[in-house]
Amino acid sequence: MSTAESTGERQAVWPGDIPKPLAPYSPAIKAGGWLFVAGQLASDFKTGIAEECKQPNPNVGDALRLQSDFVLKNLAALHEAAGMDMRTDVVRIYQWFASRYPGMEAFAEGDTWPRISITPYLETRNLYIDEPRPASTGMGIREDGLLVRNTILEVDMISIERQQGVEKQGFPSPEDVPSPLAGYSPAIRNGDWVFLAGEIPVDWQGDYLSDVHLGEPSGLAREARTNPYFWYGSPIEDQTEYVLQKLEKIAAAAGASLDRCAKATVYLGTPSDFEGMDRVWRRWFDDNPPARVVIPYMGLGGKGSRIEIAMKLLADDSDLSIETIETSDAPEPLGHEPQAVKAGDFLFFSTQMAFESSGALAEETKRHPEFPWYGQPAKRQMHYMLDNVAAISEAAGGSLENLCRRQAFHDDFTWFAETMEDEWASHFxxxxxxxxxxxxxxxxxxxxxxxxxxxxxxxxxR
Structure with missing residues (x-):
């Protein structure tokens, strides 16, 4: 049995036949015809990893294949409970794969290579989702980066309810853009919206079987490489430029343009690459930049890559408009991005962290240096962020309680319970x-x- 508890047009979806989460969040939220599905892990949320996914002998069976099947089965059940079909309705999919590589020292040197194969997951995914498959982001996450011990995969999704006269369309890479190898759509269009998969600065061939020496062997496209033998150039700027060129061409093939980007998500290996990325961003988005979230310490699926970028856009022929949201009741954003963007019925926030307009950590969230064991800084930070999110929501004509989806990235899970169970839950x-x-x-x-x-x-x- 399942329920979809309605609160106006925004409703929580609670399937009766999948494990109920331990933390205070909804398995899925349906609003405005979109379904925002929470991250799913291979856990029964009672004993830890699900019994079906345990391996008495690690050399018999495939852990990633077992966990993929469990997770995708539950995601399909969530769609069914929402009156939707995962086979056909997913437009955007996010996958997180645990790996011990790269470590922090490697990230600092620009190495983002997770050293894993995700083929067992992809083969399982293809059993559950039909073509055209959704625009995709797959990220390596640290070995202890998931909330349940021994889980190695987490997946969340955005789906759009089918509407009469509207067909979900998948678009391959244009002829002059290298095609990805993982069987997803570089672009998906559904009605007014175009979803671009995460793009990295590779040509999907790299130095494999090549006898040409182009610096350290990698998967990078030639156009994205910086000559390593001279003290000129910037790898992060060259790679960002190449990725945006790819995205521009893919968007055009799908009937959109980067000028109509409502939200961009940028994945980096190291925070020190933020400034170089942002310099290129300013050149591409001189006026009215999209909402943007920048997430560091991401393992990327092409050796040598320092950046991945994914986007949500409005089609060029859509009547919907993009509105930049600004309020003096919240800090100025980091870098070249607005506080939020409203497009259609949805509000896309830029990076939320506990910073002041200067970009530094907010003073009110810090512990007193002479009293280092007093206070709960992470809880203060969550409170500070939610106050800002409330102010931005109100400036857009909405409210904090109408948030549909969050992805939360912690430096340490030590802070998870106090920020989620206490501070976060009390606001909803x-x-x-x-x-x-x-x-x-x-x-x-x-x-x-x-x-x-x-x-x-x-x-x-509005």
Whole structure:
């Protein structure tokens, strides 16, 4: 049995036949025809890893294949409970794969290579989701980056309810853009919206079987490489430029343009690459940049990559408009991004961390240096962020309680319970947003910040 508890047009979805989460979040939120599905792990949320996924002998069976099947089966049940079909309705999928590589020292040197194969997951995914498959992001996450011990995969999704006369369309890479190898769509269009998969600065061939020496062997496209034998150039700027060129061409093939980007998500290996990325961003988005969230310490699926970028855009022929949201009741954003963007019925927030307009950690969230064991800094940071999110939501004509989805990135899970069960939950007396929570390590782009939030809200009308 399942229930979809309605609160106006925003409703929580609670299937009766999948494990109920231990933390205060909804398995899925449905709003405005979109379904925001919380991250799913291979856990029964009673004893730890699900019995079906345990391996008495690690050399018999495939852990990733077992966990993939369990997770995707539950995701399909969530869609069914929402009156939707995962086979056809998913437009955007996010996958997190645990790996011991790269470590923090490697990240600092620009190495993002997770050294794993995700083929067992992809083969399982193809059994559950039909073509055209959704735009995709797959990230390596630290070995202890998932909330349940021994889980190695987490997946969350965004789906759109089928509407009469509207067909979900998948678009391959244009002829002059290298095609990905993982069987997902570089672009998906559904009605007014175009979803671009995460792009990295590779040509999907790299130096494999090549006898040409182009520096350290990698998967990078030639156009994205910086000559390592001279003290000129910037790898992060060259790679960011190449990725945006790829995205521009893919968007055009799907009937959109980067000028119509509502939200961009940027995945980096190291926070020190933020400034170089942002310099290129300013050149591409001189006026009215999209909402943007920048997440560091991500393992990327092409050796040598320092950046991955994914986007949500409005189609060029859509009548919907993009509105930049600004309020003096919240800090100025980090880098070249607005506080939020409203497009259609949805509110896309830029990076949320406990920073002041200067970019430094907010003073009111810090412990007193002479009293280092007093106070709960992570809880203060969550309170500070939610106050800012409330102010931005109100400026957009919405409310904090209408948040639909959060992805939370912690430097350490030590802070998870006090921020989630106490501070977060108290702000949502009704249906809690769908949630995915991951540990990425630190320091963050804002030194001293313990949590980074990527948020989407529901704000119909204006």
């Amino acid at each position: 007396p009704g249906d809690k947003p769908a949630s995915t929570t991951l540990r990425i390590g630190g320091p963050m782009v804002v030194p001293g910040a313990h949590i980074l939030l990527d948020l989407i809200g529901y704000a119909p009308g």
